[in-house]
Every structure is written in C-alpha cells, then in structure tokens.
Amino acid sequence: MSVQEEVPASIDAVVHTPIDDVSPEPLSPQADGIQESNGKRRRRRMLLGLHRIASTGSLSRMSGASPSSSYRSGARGTLSCISLASSGSGYPLHHTTSYESEFGAQFSTAPTSVSGTPGPATPRIARSRSNTLGKDTSASVALPHDVRQTAPTAPMGQCISEIEEDYFSKEARLVKKPPVQRRKDFNFWRDLPGELRMEVLSYLRPKELVRCSTVSKAWYHMCFDGQLWSSLDTSEFYRDITADALIRIIATAGPFVRDLNLRGCVQLREMWAYQGFADVCRNLENISIEGCLIDRASIHCFLLANSRLVHINLSGLPTATNQAMRIIGTRCPKVEHLNVTWCNNIDTKGIRYVVEGCPNLKDLRVGEVRGWDDIEVMRMLFERNTLERLILTNCESLTDEAFTALIEGVDNEYDYLTGRAIVPPRRLRHLDLTCCRGLTDSAIMKLAHNAPFLEGLQLSKCHALTDDSLAELLPTLPMLTHLDLEELVELTNASLQSLASSPCTKYLRHLSISYCENLGDTGMLPVLKACTNLRSLDMDNTRISDLVLTELAASVRARNRASGLSVCARQRPGVGLRVVAYDCANVTWTGVREVLSRNAEATRRAAAPPLYPPEIVALKCFYNWQPTVEEHTKRVLRGDFAAAARLERRWAEWMMLNEEAGVGGAGGRRRRRRAREAQLLHADESEDVAAVGGVRRRRARTGPSSCVVM
Numbered sequence: 050m051s052v053q054e055e056v057p058a059s060i061d062a063v064v065h066t067p068i069d070d071v072s073p074e075p076l077s078p079q080a081d082g083i084q085e086s087n088g089k090r091r092r093r094r095m096l097l098g099l100h101r102i103a104s105t106g107s108l109s110r111m112s113g114a115s116p117s118s119s120y121r122s123g124a125r126g127t128l129s130c131i132s133l134a135s136s137g138s139g140y141p142l143h144h145t146t147s148y149e150s151e152f153g154a155q156f157s158t159a160p161t162s163v164s165g166t167p168g169p170a171t172p173r174i175a176r177s178r179s180n181t182l183g184k185d186t187s188a189s190v191a192l193p194h195d196v197r198q199t200a201p202t203a204p205m206g207q208c209i210s211e212i213e214e215d216y217f218s219k220e221a222r223l224v225k226k227p228p229v230q231r232r233k234d235f236n237f238w239r240d241l242p243g244e245l246r247m248e249v250l251s252y253l254r255p256k257e258l259v260r261c262s263t264v265s266k267a268w269y270h271m272c273f274d275g276q277l278w279s280s281l282d283t284s285e286f287y288r289d290i291t292a293d294a295l296i297r298i299i300a301t302a303g304p305f306v307r308d309l310n311l312r313g314c315v316q317l318r319e320m321w322a323y324q325g326f327a328d329v330c331r332n333l334e335n336i337s338i339e340g341c342l343i344d345r346a347s348i349h350c351f352l353l354a355n356s357r358l359v360h361i362n363l364s365g366l367p368t369a370t371n372q373a374m375r376i377i378g379t380r381c382p383k384v385e386h387l388n389v390t391w392c393n394n395i396d397t398k399g400i401r402y403v404v405e406g407c408p409n410l411k412d413l414r415v416g417e418v419r420g421w422d423d424i425e426v427m428r429m430l431f432e433r434n435t436l437e438r439l440i441l442t443n444c445e446s447l448t449d450e451a452f453t454a455l456i457e458g459v460d461n462e463y464d465y466l467t468g469r470a471i472v473p474p475r476r477l478r479h480l481d482l483t484c485c486r487g488l489t490d491s492a493i494m495k496l497a498h499n500a501p502f503l504e505g506l507q508l509s510k511c512h513a514l515t516d517d518s519l520a521e522l523l524p525t526l527p528m529l530t531h532l533d534l535e536e537l538v539e540l541t542n543a544s545l546q547s548l549a550s551s552p553c554t555k556y557l558r559h560l561s562i563s564y565c566e567n568l569g570d571t572g573m574l575p576v577l578k579a580c581t582n583l584r585s586l587d588m589d590n591t592r593i594s595d596l597v598l599t600e601l602a603a604s605v606r607a608r609n610r611a612s613g614l615s616v617c618a619r620q621r622p623g624v625g626l627r628v629v630a631y632d633c634a635n636v637t638w639t640g641v642r643e644v645l646s647r648n649a650e651a652t653r654r655a656a657a658p659p660l661y662p663p664e665i666v667a668l669k670c671f672y673n674w675q676p677t678v679e680e681h682t683k684r685v686l687r688g689d690f691a692a693a694a695r696l697e698r699r700w701a702e703w704m705m706l707n708e709e710a711g712v713g714g715a716g717g718r719r720r721r722r723r724a725r726e727a728q729l730l731h732a733d734e735s736e737d738v739a740a741v742g743g744v745r746r747r748r749a750r751t752g753p754s755s756c757v758v759m
Contacts, residue, residue: 247276256286259294278302282310292316303329312339312362321347328354337362339388344368352376360386364414367393374399378406385409390416390440397423404429411435416442416481427454431472438479447485449492456495469498479505483533486511490518497525505531509561512538519544529553535587536564545572554579561587563629573597577604581611587629589669594633595640601628602647602666609662616663621688625664631671634726638704642697644668645681649693661690 238246250258250271255278262272278298283290295314299306309330311317321343333355338348345368352358352373358381363369369392377384384407389395397420404410404426413436420426421444430436431454441447457470464471477500482488488511496503503526508514514537523529524547532548534540545568548554557580562568569592577583577600586601605626616622628644630636644666651659665685668678677700684693 246271247274250274250277253277254285255281255283255298256289259290259298273298273301275302275305279305280308281306282308283314284310284312287312287314290316292320296320300329304332306330307332308335309333310335310337311341312337313341315340315342318342331355333358335360338366339364341366345370345373348373349376353380356380357383359383362386362388363392364388364390365392370394371396371399371402375402378402378404382406383409386412388412388414389418390414390442392418396420397426401426401429404433408433409435412438414438414440416440416444418444419446421447422451424451424454424459427451428459431455431458434473434476437476439477440479440481441485442481443484445484445486447482448487449489452488452492453495456499467498472499474498474502475500476502478502481505481507482511483507483509484511486513489513490515493518494521497522500526502528504528507531507533508537509533509535510537512536515539516541516543516547520547523547523551523553527552528556530556531559532557533559533561534565535561538564538566540565541567542569542572544568545576549575549579555582558582559585561585562591563587564590566591568592569635570594570596574600577601581608583626585627588633589629590632592633592635593630594635595637595643598628598630598636598640598668599643601626602644605664605666606647606650606662609664612663616661616688617658620661621686622661622663622665624667624686627667627669629669631669631675634723636670638674638701641668641670641674641678642701642704645678645693645697645700648681648685649690649697651690 250261253261258272258277262269278301281298281302283295295317299309328350330351331354333351334357336351336355336358337360338351339362343366348363348366348369349372352361353376358377361377361381361384363373369389371394374389374395377387379402384403387403387407387410389400395415395418397418400413400415400418403413410433415421421441456475457472461470461472463469480496480500480503490513493508493511493514494517506526506529516539519534519540520543523544529551530553534544540562545562548557548560549572560576560580560583562573568588573588573593574597577597581604588597608625645668648662648665651661653659665682667682669675670678677696681693681696681700684690684696
C-alpha cells in the first residue's frame with residue numbers, strides 16, 4: 050500500500066471530530082469535475098479542511114499550544130505532522146518525504162506540506178535523528194494495525210497535542226562529571242608507604258645512596274636504613290670512599306648485612322677495632338677481605354661472630370694462620386667455599402681442620418699453600434668426595450703419591466682386567482694444577498675414568514708431562530670445556546690429534562697451547578675442524594702457519610652459515626673467536642689478511658641487500674701489524690663493513706709495495722733469513738743422523754733452533 054493511500058485511512062480512524070464542525074473550503078473546478086461518491090467527497094472535504102487549519106496556524110491554537118512551540122516537541126506521539134501533510138490539498142498533490150518536510154520551512158515555495166509553515170528552528174540533534182528515520186518512509190509513516198483499531202475517541206485538541214509530542218525534539222544535554230577534588234599540600238614521596246620507599250631506593254647503587262643521603266635528615270635516615278645494605282660490595286668505589294664513611298655504613302647496617310665484600314679496602318688499616326667494628330656484623334653469609342690490611346685479632350672476631358658463613362675469601366692475607374682455619378672448622382660448619390690462596394702462614398695442617406669440620410666443602414682454593422705431600426689430608430678429601438673445584442696453583446710440594454691418594458684413595462681394590470682402582474667417580478668439575486712441577490704422567494693417568502664430570506683442566510708448566518698421559522686422559526673427559534696446556538714443551542701433534550678424536554670436541558670452548566714449540570699445522574688443523582664451538586684459542590710461540598689462520602676463519606664462517614644468522618650493513622656483529630697468534634715465525638701478513646677479509650666478506654644475493662657474518666675473529670698478531678688489525682676489527686664491530694674492506698685492501702697494497710721496495714735491502718735479507726730458518730725446520734724432520742762413537746747426534750747448524758720473534 051502506498052503512503053498516500055494509507056494516511057487518509059489512519060486519520061479517519063484516529064480523528065473523530067464531526068465533519069460538520071469543520072467549515073470546508075470551496076473545491077477547485079478541477080475537483081468539481083471528478084465523479085465520486087458522497088462518502089469519498091465528505092472524506093476529501095475533511096482532509097482539505099485539516100490542511101487549511103494546519104497551514105494557517107489554527108491547528109496549534111486548537112490544541113492550546115503557543116505559536117512558538119514546534120509540532121515535534123512532545124514525548125510519545127504515534128502520529129507525526131508529516132503524515133497529516135502528505136494527503137490531498139487544494140493544490141496538486143506532491144509525494145513528499147520526511148526529509149523534504151523537515152527542511153520545507155526554509156526552501157519550500159508552495160504550501161505542499163505542513164512543515165512549510167514558519168516555526169522555530171529545530172534543534173540540531175532532533176534534525177539528525179529525524180533525517181535518519183526519514184530514510185525508511187514506510188517505517189515512519191505506516192501505522193500498526195492495532196493502533197488504527199484502538200484509537201481513542203478524544204477531542205481534537207487533545208489528539209493534536211498528543212500528535213505534537215516527539216521524543217527526538219528534546220535537547221541533548223551533556224552530563225558533566227564532577228571535578229576531581231585535589232588534596233591540598235599533597236606530597237607524593239612523603240605520603241608513600243615506607244615499604245614502597247625502601248623498594249624504590251633499593252634500585253640505587255651504594256654510591257648513589259650515599260649521594261642521596263645529603264638531601265635532608267629524613268633522606269639521611271632512609272638512605273642508611275639497614276634494609277638497603279643487606280649486600281655491601283665496595284669493589285666499584287673502594288678507592289673513592291673514606292674510612293669514616295665506610296665504617297659509618299657498616300656500623301649502621303651491620304645487623305642487616307649478609308654479603309660483605311671489602312676487597313682492597315686498605316684505608317681500614319687501623320680502623321678494624323674502632324668501636325667494635327669487627328664485631329658489629331653478626332649475620333654474615335659471604336665475606337671477602339682479600340688484600341685488606343687487617344690484623345689477626347680482627348679476622349678471628351669476624352669468624353667467631355658469624356657462624357653461618359658459607360663463602361670465605363682470605364686470599365693474600367699474611368695475618369691468616371692455621372688458628373683461623375681451626376676457628377672455621379669448629380665455628381663455621383656451613384662453609385662451602387674457602388679461598389686462602391697466597392696465605393703464606395697456612396699449610397695443610399690448618400686445611401685439615403676445615404676438611405674435618407666442614408662436610409659441605411665444595412670449592413677449595415689453596416694456591417701456594419705448603420705441605421701437599423701429606424697423604425693423610427689427601428685421603429680425607431678422597432673420603433669426603435664433595436669437592437667440585439680444587440685450585441692447587443704453584444703447589445710444588447704436590448707429589449704423584451699424594452695426587453693418587455686424592456683420586457683413588459689408599460689401599461683400595463683394583464680391577465685386574467683394567468688395572469684401575471674400584472672407587473666411586475670424583476665430583477670434580479674444575480682442577481687447576483698449574484706449576485705443579487712434581488707431577489708426572491703416572492699421576493695424570495689416574496684421572497682417566499675417575500673424573501667424568503671434569504669441565505676445566507689446567508696443566509700449564511707441568512714440564513714433565515708427555516703425549517702418553519694426554520692420549521689416555523682426553524678420551525675419558527666427555528664434558529671438557531677448558532683445556533690449558535701452556536708451556537708443555539714435550540707435547541707433539543699427537544696430543545692434538547687425540548683431542549680432535551675425543552668426545553669433548555663439541556663442548557670445548559677454550560684451548561691454550563702457547564709456548565708449545567713442537568705443535569704445528571699437523572695437529573691444529575684436525576682440532577679446528579672437529580671443535581666447532583671454540584671461543585678462545587691461544588697459539589703464540591708455536592709452529593703454526595697461515596694455513597691455520599685460513600682454516601679458523603673458514604670454520605667461523607661455516608659456523609655462521611650453520612646457525613642461520615646474519616646481519617645487514619650498518620648492523621653490529623659480535624666476536625665469535627679470539628685468537629692469539631703472535632711470535633709465530635711461520636705466520637705472515639697473508640694469513641692475517643685472510644682473517645680480515647673473511648671478517649668483512651659479504652654474501653651476495655639477487656635483488657637483495659648483502660648479508661654479513663654475525664660473528665667474527667678477533668686476532669692478536671705481530672705487534673707491527675696489530676694497530677691495523679685492531680682498527681679493522683673496530684670498523685667491523687660497529688657495522689661499517691665498507692670502511693673495513695677499504696682498510697684491508699689499502700693495507701695489502703702497502704705491504705706488497707713495502708716488500709717490493711726491500712728486494713735488495715733489509716727486506717731481502719729478512720726473506721733470505723726466513724728461508725734458511727724454514728729449510729732448517731724441515732731438515733729437523735728428515736736430516737741424516739751420523740753415529741759418532743756409538744752416540745747419535747744431529748748435524749751442526751748455525752741458525753737458531755727455536756721460534757724467533759718476527
């Protein structure tokens with residue numbers, strides 16, 4: 050049903066005012082010529098009368114409303130004035146929409162709608178909502194069936210008043226939130242709970258806390274509160290703090306301190322007994338007074354007052370004696386870490402008190418302590434079997450019998466098939482035997498199959514060791530990560546070949562073969578190919594050549610490809626391998642250039658930016674080339690690969706020009722000297738030996754037999 054056909058029926062059902070009360074206007078000639086029934090004429094006459102009343106403003110007067118009131122100012126009207134205006138009139142009928150009726154007051158030129166009557170401006174929000182509803186004409190004009198059937202019989206004024214009311218004509222009122230009531234004299238830091246203030250200050254370092262304490266008295270008390278000083282480490286500022294300030298801090302926070310590190314605080318020389326300073330800390334768990342000028346009585350006071358000590362560092366204290374070790378064994382049963390390195394007044398008699406009274410001892414560092422030929426102390430350590438780290442640096446008194454008692458015990462059963470003692474494996478993870486010159490191959494072989502958890506092994510300067518001990522030991526250390534073989538002059542390439550075939554190759558991180566003058570390319574090349582996770586390699590004063598440098602650069606490059614990582618230009622890579630290769634007679638600038646070239650070498654891709662290695666080789670070589678190598682490494686580490694490539698190219702050009710210029714001078718003599726040394730080096734491997742008087746001796750030569758500093 051169309052809008053024009055539905056609206057008259059709706060009006061006839063709602064408005065029940067007698068038709069005779071409405072004075073009809075004379076019909077136009079066009080309307081007189083239409084042949085209609087009497088009922089239809091009466092209905093047409095009524096509608097035209099309503100149109101006349103609405104257009105002249107009399108409709109508003111009948112409802113009792115003021116002329117300034119809008120038709121759409123009501124609340125719950127179900128009919129709108131737009132529906133009344135869409136019926137026939139004395140003028141030709143126009144099919145208007147809600148949108149046209151809304152703006153008819155401003156733009157209409159003929160009385161074709163009710164809204165063309167001048168009236169007050171409609172609020173902006175009402176217009177927008179009426180426009181939105183006007184998009185669906187059938188929803189805004191058509192009336193429900195039940196409304197037409199149950200329309201109330203009310204006077205005309207009441208009906209029109211009800212029609213005028215419209216919800217969308219109300220003004221939109223913005224609800225304002227009440228303003229936030231701000232507190233007067235609000236101080237965030239003062240009103241903050243004390244626990245939170247302590248939590249904020251706990252993120253400051255000790256030096257910053259001391260500076261903040263000068264703000265006010267309140268800040269002074271807060272900054273020197275004992276809760277902030279449970280851990281006091283002076284290693285960063287011990288040179289800048291005075292003795293009085295340090296004593297004040299410790300005296301204030303003494304009961305709260307758990308970890309106390311006073312390493313190097315020589316300014317406390319005469320202040321240890323000041324106002325019971327050594328007796329104020331009674332809850333210590335970790336203490337380090339290494340290098341402090343402290344008297345013997347103060348050391349005893351610290352040890353007697355703190356029975357819960359776990360970590361004790363007395364390294365380098367000449368006032369530490371066996372009596373202090375006795376106090377530790379009797380009053381500090383929880384000790385797990387003890388460092389008495391370079392304590393000249395301590396020997397194995399004092400260490401025995403600690404071993405007997407501390408059943409949880411795990412870390413024992415006794416470098417340069419005398420008396421390690423005492424088999425009874427070694428037997429006690431064997432029976433405890435709690436040590437994970439044992440540092441015996443410079444213990445020249447250590448003998449093969451004492452070391453055997455440490456690893457296999459005394460008078461234990463042996464397996465006749467293997468020839469090894471039937472003992473539980475040792476828990477050792479780090480063993481340092483540096484400068485234990487009394488050890489031989491027979492002692493080191495005892496470690497085979499008895500230390501499966503060993504990760505760090507240092508055998509530097511044990512000159513009596515040969516390939517036999519390492520060939521038997523290395524295959525039994527599957528978790529080895531650090532191996533130090535410095536100055537083992539008797540080792541040959543066979544030891545490195547044994548290392549390359551051992552199960553620890555994928556775990557090895559650090560290897561040192563410095564001053565092993567018999568080691569060369571034959572042993573190092575298999576190690577570089579097998580140990581793909583090396584991070585540090587010391588090869589100074591050996592017989593390696595440029596071939597080793599080329600191989601290690603290629604191995605790091607292969608490691609980068611295997612990891613799938615890469616960086617673009619201007620990104621910063623990292624150091625993947627640190628190599629020391631100075632004072633190696635067979636290393637030339639060509640091998641050094643190969644390392645530099647690999648560090649800045651890019652991987653070219655089609656239609657894509659080049660990729661660079663994320664890890665490089667940091668090389669230490671001949672002192673005259675080292676400035677160029679360091680500058681090249683700096684450029685690579687900051688991501689400037691183009692500048693690094695230019696430096697490497699220009700340095701190579703300069704080296705070639707320098708060699709060409711020295712053909713007849715010092716450069717020629719140097720090359721001839723190196724050629725003679727290389728000839729003598731190869732002659733050592735295949736020279737003829739003459740027997741003179743039944744004694745085998747080598748042919749005499751004039752050149753030097755050892756590595757020469759370049």
